[in-house]
Ligand SMILES: Cc1cc2nc3c(=O)[nH]c(=O)nc-3n(C[C@H](O)[C@H](O)[C@H](O)COP(=O)(O)OP(=O)(O)OC[C@H]3O[C@@H](n4cnc5c(N)ncnc54)[C@H](O)[C@@H]3O)c2cc1C
Ligand SMILES: Cc1cc2nc3c(=O)[nH]c(=O)nc-3n(C[C@H](O)[C@H](O)[C@H](O)COP(=O)(O)OP(=O)(O)OC[C@H]3O[C@@H](n4cnc5c(N)ncnc54)[C@H](O)[C@@H]3O)c2cc1C
Ligand code: SF4
Ligand code: SF4
C-alpha cells in the first residue's frame with residue numbers, strides 16, 4: 141500500500157498527488173514514470189513523475205481525469221492509499237543544452253513536460269513552454285509552468301484565453317525566422333517575450349494527444365529542429381515483457397516502456413500509434429458508464 | 440500381502456478424472472479434478488518397485504519415485520509427502536506442469552513396448568501434494584539466523600525455490616518482484632484452468648512463514664541495480680532469476696494491427712490482470728470470435744485454450760511443423776483437441792491482413808512440408824509454393840517464443856552474457872560477478888518449471904557455501 145500524503149486540485153479535472161514511495165523516489169530522474177494499480181481489481185496505468193523528493197521519500201504525480209482509472213484516482217485525497225506503485229520506469233529525458241528549448245504540452249501531456257522545465261533550465265537552457273486547450277478551462281498547469289519556465293504561452297482554440305490558436309500555431313510563430321528578426325528589433329525592456337523571441341529554437345520537447353505531437357513534428361522537420369516526443373501507448377507491465385506498448389520508430393518496433401517513452405519525433409509512425417490507442421474504446425466506454433451508473437446508485 | 444509383479448502388470452493406467460470438455464471450455468476452473476484416494480492407491484500399485492529405478496534418472500530433481508509410490512499404495516500419505524518434499528519444494532506445481540512424458544514417465548519401465556503405459560507419476564505427485572496442502576503442516580524448520588542477507592530477483596519457480604532453501608538454512612532472504620504479484624510465469628502466464636493460483640499463494644505463504652520477505656513493485660535495474668544491492672543495501676549475495684520475459688514477434692507485415700497480441704500480453708491480461716472477469720476487473724481484453732494462435736508449445740496451447748474460454752467460436756492453432764514436433768505437453772494437446780481447438784499444422788503465417796479501420800481480419804499463411812533435419816534434429820519445414828491461403832480471424836496471438844529481457848543485464852555490465860543475452864553460469868550457478876548467482880530461464884533460455892527449480896536449489900547450496908566463507912556484510 142502506498143499512502144497519498146497530499147492531494148491538490150489544479151484544475152477541475154487535474155489533480156496533483158504527493159505519494160509516499162521511498163524506493164521509487166530514490167532513483168527517479170526527470171522523464172521517468174511509474175505504473176500504478178489502484179486496488180485489487182484495478183488496471184495498471186502509467187503516470188509520469190512530475191517531481192520526487194529523495195530525502196522525504198516522496199514522488200509527485202499530476203493526473204488528468206479522463207477515463208475510469210484516472211477519475212477514480214482523482215477522487216482520492218490525502219490519507220487514501222494506492223495498492224501498487226512500481227518504478228521508476230522508462231529512460232530519463234535526454235537533456236540537451238540549448239539556447240532556447242521549447243516545451244509543448246497539450247492536455248495530459250502538460251503533466252509530462254512540466255518536470256522537464258526545471259531540469260532544462262538547471263542545465264542552462266532558456267526554456268519556453270506552450271500549453272493549450274480548446275478553451276480556457278482546458279489550459280492546465282499554467283501557473284505551475286510559470287514558476288519553472290522563462291516564458292509561458294497559453295493558447296486556446298477559441299481565443300477565450302491567451303493566444304488564439306493551437307499550440308502548433310504558436311510554435312510556428314516562434315520558429316519563424318522572419319518574426320524573430322522583427323521581434324529582436326524591439327527593445328527587450330519593452331517586450332516581455334523578447335528574450336525568447338530573439339533566440340533560435342534549438343530543441344522542442346512535446347507531449348500530448350497524438351495528432352498534436354504529429355503536427356509539431358511536421359512543423360519542426362523542415363526547419364531541422366530536433367524534436368523529442370513523449371509517446372503514450374497503452375502499457376501493461378512496463379518491463380518489456382508484454383510488447384503491448386510497441387511503437388514503430390524509423391520502421392523498427394520499439395517498446396516504449398523500456399526503449400522510451402521519449403523518441404525522435406521525426407522518426408515516429410504516429411498514424412499507427414493513434415490507431416493502436418483506440419483498441420479498447422468500447423471497453424473504456426463500458427467501464428466509464430458502469431462507474432457513473434454505480435455513482436448514481438450510491439447517491 | 441504385497442502384490443506380485445504379474446498382478447501389478449495387470450492393472451491398467453488410471454485415467455485422470457477431468458471436467459467435460461464442452462463445460463470446461465467455457466470457464467477458467469481447473470480441467471483435471473485429481474485422483475481420489477482409491478484411484479491413487481490403484482495407480483501406485485502399478486509401480487513395479489524396480490531395483491534399478493530408471494524413472495528417477497528422468498526427474499531433474501531426483502525424487503525417490505518408487506519410495507513415494509510405495510507409500511501411496513500403502514496409504515501412508517504423510518510418509519509419501521515427506522519423501523516428495525525432501526527433493527521438491529513445489530510438488531503441487533510440478534505434478535501439474537512437468538512434461539512428464541519426456542522426463543520421469545518416459546523412462547518408466549512400464550512405458551516400454553507397443554502398448555506400454557508408464558505409471559502416472561505426475562498425477563500421483565499432484566495427488567500427494569494436494570493432500571499434504573490440506574492435511575499437513577508443511578512448514579519447514581528454519582535454522583537459527585546466520586546474519587547473512589541474500590537478495591533474490593524474481594519470484595518465479597527459480598526464485599521461490601532458492602529463497603525457500605536459503606531461509607531454511609537460516610539466511611535472511613528478500614525477494615524483489617517487478618510485478619504486483621509473486622509467482623512469475625506460474626502467476627502471469629500459466630492459466631488458472633491448468634494451475635490454480637491458490638496453489639502458488641499457498642507456497643508464497645509458506646515462504647513468508649519461514650521469514651522470507653517478498654517485496655513487489657521493485658524492478659531491479661531501475662529501482663535498484665545489482666551493485667547497489669551488494670554495496671549499498673547490505674546484501675551479501677544475489678540470486679538472479681528474472682526469467683526470459685521478452686516476447687518475440689514474427690516480423691511479418693501487419694503485426695502492429697489492433698488485434699495482434701504477444702502471448703505474454705494476452706495471458707498477462709487474462710491471468711494476472713483477470714481480464715476474463717472484465718468489467719468486474721478493470722483491465723480489458725479483446726475477445727475474438729475467430730482467434731488464430733501461432734506456435735506449438737505450452738504457451739501457444741494456453742493461449743488458444745484461453746481464447747476458447749473467452750468465447751471464440753473458432754480457436755485455431757497454427758504451427759509450422761507437424762504434431763510429432765509440437766513441444767507442448769502431450770496432455771495439453773489432448774485437452775485442447777477435446778475442447779474443440781482447430782489445429783492447422785504444417786502451416787506458417789506470412790502476413791496479418793487488416794481492415795480499413797486498422798483491425799485484424801485474417802492471417803495469410805503458406806502450407807509447409809517437412810524437409811531435411813535441422814540442427815535440432817527436427818525435420819525442417821519448407822514452404823510449398825503457391826499454397827497461400829487465409830485463415831479468417833479477428834484476433835492473432837504470437838506464441839513463438841521469448842528471449843532474454845535486457846532490462847536487468849544491461850544495467851549490470853560486468854555480468855557475462857552468452858551470445859543470445861542469457862546470463863552465463865558455471866555448474867554451481869555462479870555468474871562472472873562475485874556473489875551473484877543466476878538460474879532459471881535467464882540462464883537457460885526458455886526451459887521448464889522443474890529445471891528452474893533445480894537451478895534455484897543448486898544456487899542456494901552454492902550461495903550457502905559462498906557465504907559461510909566470509910563475514911556477513913553487516914559485520915564488516
Ligand atoms: C509513459 C506515459 C506517461 C503518462 N503520464 C501521464 C501523466 O503524468 N498524467 C496523466 O494524467 N496521464 C499520463 N499518461 C496517460 C495515462 O496513462 C492514461 O490517461 C490512463 O491510462 C487512462 O486510463 P483511464 O482508465 O483513466 O482511461 P481509459 O478510459 O481506460 O483510457 C483513456 C485513454 O487512455 C489511454 N490508455 C488506456 N489505458 C492505458 C494504459 N494502461 N496505458 C497507457 N494508456 C492507456 C488510451 O488512449 C485510452 O483511449 C501517461 C501515459 C504514458 C504511456
Ligand atoms: C504460458 C506458459 C506456459 C508454460 N507452461 C509450462 C509447463 O506446462 N511446464 C513447464 O515445465 N514449463 C512451462 N513453461 C515454462 C516455465 O514457466 C518457465 O520455464 C519457468 O517459469 C521459468 O522460471 P523462472 O523462475 O526462471 O522465471 P519466471 O517464471 O519467468 O519468473 C521471473 C520473475 O521475475 C520477475 N522479473 C523480471 N525482471 C525483473 C526485474 N528486473 N526485477 C525484479 N523482478 C523481475 C518477473 O516479473 C517474474 O515474476 C511455461 C511458460 C509460459 C510462458
Ligand atoms: S518433479 Fe517432474 S520429473 Fe520429477 S517426478 Fe515429479 S513430475 Fe516427474
Ligand atoms: S520405472 Fe516405473 S515401475 Fe519402475 S520404479 Fe519407476 S515408476 Fe515404478
Ligand code: FES
Pocket residue numbers: 374375376377378379380381382383384385386395396397398
Ligand atoms: S508495457 Fe509491456 S512491454 Fe512495455
